[in-house]
Amino acid sequence: MSSLPLHAVDSVLSTASARQRQVLNEALVAGFPASPERSLGEKKTSVLKHIAASGRVLDVRPAARLEVRPRPEMLSSGIAEVDAITGGIPRGCLSEIYGPASSGKTSILLTAIAAATRGKETCVLIDASDSFDPESGAAAGVEFGKLLWVRCGDLSSAVGRSSASNVSVDDRRPKTEDFYIKSNNNERRLEQVLKSTDLVLQSGGFGMVALDLAGIPEKFVRRIPLASWFRFQRAVEHTKTALLLVSEFACAQTCAAMVLKLGKLSAISSQLSGKPSHTQLLHEMRIEAELSRMRLERKPAGSVRAVFATRAIRAG
DSSP states (O other): OOOOOHHHHHHHHHHSOHHHHHHHHHHHHHHSOOBTTBOHHHHHHHHHHHHHTOHHHHHOOOGGGOSSOOOOOEEOOSOHHHHHHHOSEETTSEEEEEOSTTSSHHHHHHHHHHHHHHTTOOEEEEESSSOOOHHHHHHHTOOGGGEEEEEOSOGGGOOOBOTTOSOBTGGGSOHHHHHHHHHHHHHHHHHHHHHHHHHHHHHOOOSEEEEEOTTSOHHHHTTSOHHHHHHHHHHHTTSSOEEEEEESSOOSGGGOSEEEEEEEEEEEEEEOTTSOTTOEEEEEEEEEEEEEEETTTTOOTTOOEEEEEEEOOOOO
16 A cells, blocks of 8 residues: 655645544544554544545646636537637527627527537527517528527517508507506516526527527616526536527626627628619628627637628518
8 A cells, every 4th residue: 555755644634624534533433443552543644645645636636726627518609700719609608699789699699590500409599579580590591490489579469550540559558558568568578588598498408598688678688687697507507508698788797608799890881773872782791799708718808809791681
């Protein structure tokens, strides 16, 4: 049996907690019968020498002393420029993409879902504002046989127009009533988002779960408690599911392992022939992506940026 110097044994004793020492004493008393020729201190020294010389113990290093933590498996976002700065969308983590209107959020969302479904991953899109366009998804390459689309909102609350006049029923309502109706609709949508996300994450088996909160006013999204994001993050931890949150502002806070901020640089368009001078056709938009947070790597916030272009889809 190999042994270590006495100062190594003292080091093991000094780093052991009170509970570890208690367990060790109980093991010594149970495993070694009392004998007059060997004291308890000698037995403890002998056992500690054996434990300290074990190769398994020498190979164990505390997580706080690890210089590079294991990197999780990544899913491609479908955009090479974004993958170059992020490495992809991490599995088992909550990732967040945010930016103002027309900043490229939907483009990244569609390309990420398309790349995942082409890779035979089953995806879920939880659409808070019911704004997903299937034609745009098909143009991006989404395989709908691998996509579960959860549409939030009460479709029965849509107000129709009267056949006797051109004034809708909604126009005859007081403005205060309209405000409360819209508020209730937004609250109902967010409630459906949270419940649907809980059910989907608990069922498991999905490669990517995307929450699209774009179009929901900020004051309602801010009401989502931090405990909900923490619960979602813990639900996907140690799983193969990549949880992607898309919104107009950062709302997951410290629960997000990766945060990507988007902004529009410019739009490229051309004037249509035979049309008025103010009529233009949008060809593409140049988007800037900034990596605001990456918990997987020790990079300073805002230190990495990328620029990519989105392609306009012409219907008809």
